Amino acid sequence: MNARELAWRVFSKEFNSSTLDIISTEEKAPSYVVTPLGAKVNRVFAVGVVTDTENIGSEESPMIRARMADPSGSYYISAGQFQPEATMVLRDIQPPEFVAIVGKARVYSPDESVRLLSIRPEVIRKCDSKLRDYWVYETCRMTLQRIDIMKEAMEMSDPSVEELKKLGYPDYLAEGAAAAAKHYENVDLRAFEELVRDSLREVASGSTGEIKEVDLEEMIVSPEADEVEVAEIKASSEDQEETVLQTIDSLDKDGKGSDWNEVVVDAKRRGIDRERLEEICTDLMDRGEIYEPELGRLKRI
Template sequence: MAATPTREVARRVFASEFNDASYTFKESDDERAPVYVLLPTGERANRVFLVGTLTETEDVGEDSEYWQGRVVDPNGDTFFMYAGQYQPDAASMLRELEPPAYVAVVGKPRTYETDDGEVNVSVRPESISQVDEATRDRWVVETAQRTLDRIQAFDDEDGAEMDEYVQMASEQYDLPVENYRRAAVGALESLEGEQRDAPEA
């Protein structure tokens, strides 16, 4: 009896790392096998969970509705998401929401190579829901912790014992993971600044 496929864990990631995650791969030749993006901190992601400020929505479709949404994280970095006829619930939310609004999004990473060879990374949302500031704040703290944990594991790996995804990331990306440590710390600091009602820098 075939095993029931389980849904992949949705990874928490800040936009700066997500937008750098341009390498995709499958782990089997099955055409229905999940496609993963490789996070530069050494973890695979088939689904992501993000919370931030929806700052803009636009119907960019030509023949039918195709909604683009921009969600900004505490560092000011942007997640782009696109929803059309195959994501009717998400498209409906993007049509109805009035920016700015805090939103929680679960979706699948998608990559697209432009004519000049750049790889753009976006989210195809499975669900979008409006949330409150406390939910956004919890996501920031949890995402910072997960990011720092991944960086710690990345830094701790050595040659023979290296985790396969850490090894893959070190081969595929020439990106200092220190960038993502700064993003995690910066997000936490921005949260503390908001909680002190300090003016934004």
């Protein structure tokens, strides 16, 4: 059984700037788009505002193209007969409307001079600005993690997964960063840091008014981290992973997966803060032990 790929949180500017593809020659093996910051993307989780839609098919057999805006630009979405549920949702949307999407990264390149990236949705849900703001915060945090590893990779004479792992980075980050550092020349990391600042300012201006300065260092730590007593976080990584797996199992009452918010609450009660929980879940997904059956739910394989 093939494990479901991690759904990456990347801003559209980073995603659309990708020019490196990893195409597998093995049957049913996944292919990837590698971004300038080293996200090795097969699947994407994005939240934004659908600004326009177009049916380029027919009423009987619709093929919907849409554009979804985030703070850095726009994603391009396409869905047709092989994504019937997503197609129906897109067809019924009245722009502008907030949506959350999990889908596959797709590259269309009819010739060497044309390269268009899009998302082919697996799941689409209408949402609100609060979920969009939370996604922006999380995507900023994860963008900063990729900036950090790319700084390390770009300083290496021969970037490698092994050397990056020695610095403490997990496989899923090290693989993409090593490939990106070799492929992309002179990645403008400052531009992506500025993107993080601008995105945070945009979210803050819509909720709490003017924000004069954004401290990037503070973004690496989850705001809930200080609420957890240090003494409570003594379990080893393996013990914590087993605790998370048990939590996901115990909360999966109907076989459809555990609600993410319930997992967060239960994990915190067991001494695992939200930031650490996300790291554990990312590692478990990367190893194929859990997956997202739908947006906001986790299930053990």
